Amino acid sequence: MTEESAHDGESSGGGDGADASGVVRRDRFSGGPARSFLSSLAADERIFAADLEVDRAHVIMLAECEIIEADVAGEILTAIDAVEVDGHDALPDGEDVHEAIETAVIERVGADGGKMHTARSRNDEVAACIRYRLREDVLAAVETTLALRESLLEVADAHDETVMPGYTHLQPAQPTTVAHWALSYAGAVRRDTARLLEAYGRVNQSPLGGAAFAGTPFDIDRERTAELLGFEGVVANSMDASSSRDFLLETVQALSTHATTLSGLAEDLIVFANRGFVSLSDDYSSTSSIMPQKKNPDTLELVRAVAGDAAGSVQGLTTTLKGLPRAYNRDLQRATTYAWETVDAVTEASEVAAGAVATADWNEDTLAAEAGEGFSTATGVADLLAMAGLPFRTAHEVVANAAENGSDYDAIEAATQEVLGDSLETFVDPDEVAAALDPATSVASRDSRGGPAPESVADQLELGRAASEAHRETHAELVTALEDAQAMLREEVNGYV
Numbered sequence: 001m002t003e004e005s006a007h008d009g010e011s012s013g014g015g016d017g018a019d020a021s022g023v024v025r026r027d028r029f030s031g032g033p034a035r036s037f038l039s040s041l042a043a044d045e046r047i048f049a050a051d052l053e054v055d056r057a058h059v060i061m062l063a064e065c066e067i068i069e070a071d072v073a074g075e076i077l078t079a080i081d082a083v084e085v086d087g088h089d090a091l092p093d094g095e096d097v098h099e100a101i102e103t104a105v106i107e108r109v110g111a112d113g114g115k116m117h118t119a120r121s122r123n124d125e126v127a128a129c130i131r132y133r134l135r136e137d138v139l140a141a142v143e144t145t146l147a148l149r150e151s152l153l154e155v156a157d158a159h160d161e162t163v164m165p166g167y168t169h170l171q172p173a174q175p176t177t178v179a180h181w182a183l184s185y186a187g188a189v190r191r192d193t194a195r196l197l198e199a200y201g202r203v204n205q206s207p208l209g210g211a212a213f214a215g216t217p218f219d220i221d222r223e224r225t226a227e228l229l230g231f232e233g234v235v236a237n238s239m240d241a242s243s244s245r246d247f248l249l250e251t252v253q254a255l256s257t258h259a260t261t262l263s264g265l266a267e268d269l270i271v272f273a274n275r276g277f278v279s280l281s282d283d284y285s286s287t288s289s290i291m292p293q294k295k296n297p298d299t300l301e302l303v304r305a306v307a308g309d310a311a312g313s314v315q316g317l318t319t320t321l322k323g324l325p326r327a328y329n330r331d332l333q334r335a336t337t338y339a340w341e342t343v344d345a346v347t348e349a350s351e352v353a354a355g356a357v358a359t360a361d362w363n364e365d366t367l368a369a370e371a372g373e374g375f376s377t378a379t380g381v382a383d384l385l386a387m388a389g390l391p392f393r394t395a396h397e398v399v400a401n402a403a404e405n406g407s408d409y410d411a412i413e414a415a416t417q418e419v420l421g422d423s424l425e426t427f428v429d430p431d432e433v434a435a436a437l438d439p440a441t442s443v444a445s446r447d448s449r450g451g452p453a454p455e456s457v458a459d460q461l462e463l464g465r466a467a468s469e470a471h472r473e474t475h476a477e478l479v480t481a482l483e484d485a486q487a488m489l490r491e492e493v494n495g496y497v
Contacts, residue, residue, distance in 0.1 A: 044097030172374030210241030213327030230485025
């Protein structure tokens with residue numbers, strides 16, 4: 001994925017009258033010990049199909065604008081089809097996939113094949129190819145976030161009354177439910193989906209027509225190539241179009257944020273599995289090579305690790321882009337790798353997390369038995385005293401003193417007499433205290449918006465399903481738009497070949 005200066009200066013013109021070896025690469029720049037260091041041809045296999053589509057759209061636009069002859073366009077488009085059939089591995093040697101495809105076309109068409117490069121540079125060409133491919137990858141990542149959300153919502157629906165211990169600082173804090181826990185992650189992943197969709201909108205803009213960076217004297221139609229390729233619009237400024245990679249950075253940042261969410265989810269499940277709260281499917285576990293009794297959450301440990309890789313990619317890409325002058329710089333050849341590696345790793349991790357959540361079995365008996373550990377209902381008792389008219393800080397002191405000696409009614413009674421000089425039943429009904437000490441009753445009492453009580457969970461489930469459905473509809477519309485554009489481009493090509 002290289003820039004235009006290596007052939008024909010920074011020209012945006014065609015290559016008429018030269019042979020296949022000379023039209024793309026001058027002899028002066030055709031060899032030397034650094035040539036393999038410069039080459040990105042092998043790595044460019046990822047954008048091979050994208051480049052062919054970008055070539056087709058550009059050639060059709062040139063013909064429609066009468067910049068090249070219709071019959072020449074037909075010959076070039078026929079040659080591009082042949083290159084596609086032969087595949088990336090059959091390309092001739094080149095500095096990058098763009099050069100290799102152009103050379104392959106010229107070998108088939110002759111010198112007129114060089115007209116395919118009229119009114120463009122490899123600078124705007126590669127930017128278009130990256131955007132074209134990346135938007136498909138972003139949509140694939142979005143699909144996995146939707147699958148994960150749906151898995152979490154299903155868990156929440158099935159376990160709205162499954163009481164479990166809740167933690168802060170990994171210490172027993174308050175009882176909650178499996179549903180409440182699952183919905184906490186569904187909300188976070190919902191935001192991850194939104195960030196990826198927002199990034200997609202800025203990826204899906206066409207840089208074609210920016211040429212090297214200063215536009216072109218040819219009377220081109222940038223909106224037409226954008227339409228043929230399914231882009232939602234064009235990057236207005238030609239220098240910005242060819243040189244900016246902020247869309248890469250934004251996408252990697254959004255993926256890194258999602259990877260961080262996944263890492264927290266994986267950590268929770270690993271800890272829960274260790275405590276016997278949940279059993280992961282064998283499909284998402286492994287055994288020890290020496291200890292046959294072991295069942296290890298290996299896949300989730302790898303999911304957890306992906307967050308570090310993604311964060312590293314954000315730092316690496318930011319450092320690569322930091323301080324680059326306008327317009328094109330060869331550093332950008334190294335920038336794209338961060339995006340490909342991150343989108344692949346995070347998408348796979350998201351898919352694995354969705355599967356692990358969907359197939360996990362929750363041990364309801366163990367969860368219920370542990371829900372009150374560490375006097376986790378203490379806050380409920382303090383709330384009860386505060387509702388009776390005591391200042392909350394006084395109620396807090398009473399229950400804190402009780403916790404030093406136990407977590408039953410007698411301990412609270414003794415602490416009340418010590419702090420307040422009176423019996424507990426002077427302030428609250430003993431039956432209400434007994435109910436507050438019960439984890440399930442404690443959970444049911446926390447029915448504020450977003451709380452763990454079943455009726456609050458039901459509201460959250462409804463909102464979560466509606467948001468998931470809306471995002472899925474948006475995703476489907478975007479996928480359809482790309483498919484429609486691809487079909488339209490093929491139809492236009494058929495009119496020439």
